[in-house]
Amino acid sequence: MDQRIINFLQNNEILSFAMQDRNEVYIANAFYIFDILHFSFIIASDKNTKHVKLSIINPCIAVNVYQGKKIALLKGVQIKAKFMDATKEQEKLYYHKFPFVKFQKDIKIYALCILWAKFTDNTLMLNQKIEFQRN
Template sequence: MDERIKNFILSQKLLNLSMLDEDGGVYCASCYYAFDSQNLALIFASEERTKHVQLAHKAPKVAVNIASDTDIINLIKGVQIKALFQKATKEQEKIYYEKFPFAKLAKACVFALNIQWAKYTDNKILLSKKLEFFI
């Protein structure tokens, strides 16, 4: 994966996770995440009973969007991702809790979104060109 994509993912902390719902539509949830740059996985914690976790268990191919927070069009950065949802490894749990130690107080499970494809936009540098990554 291009270092510019990795650096952008590392610079952020909130993702929007989208998955199929029961009616063939889509459902979204926002989650704080940590990045496992070695294994190219986004790690988040959530309770097992939440709708987004239940839906992701049923259909583990999910979509993710991470975007910078700006109103200035030439400063917009973002990445669109296709990922595979699964339970996080012990090492990934450690990565998550290092970034969000307060999360240990919650009754949540830790999950990983293994990146299969990513498209990165950086309007300042790349203008209309996008960087893509494939597994």
């Protein structure tokens, strides 16, 4: 993964992710930490939420992380990812940054494994786009 994408994802902490089943689509937001070793987002959510239930039915999800309020300064990453349970190692990473989550009822830690990403940085010359494809 290009270092510019990694830097961008490490310097943000809120993502939006969209999921669907056969009949509906849904979107949610989450605080995340970026797991650089596995190119994954780690999030926490109540296991009974609609977005978790839909993501379990169909783990192919879309993710968006962006920043900027002016088009010339806009930076963002559009992502295709796979929704899955976090590993014990990923859970530890999440609890290290957000320790209070450990004590919330029905909260579970999940990983959004990046399969493909496109980084847009309008501050780069010629509105350059950088892509990542997991092998």
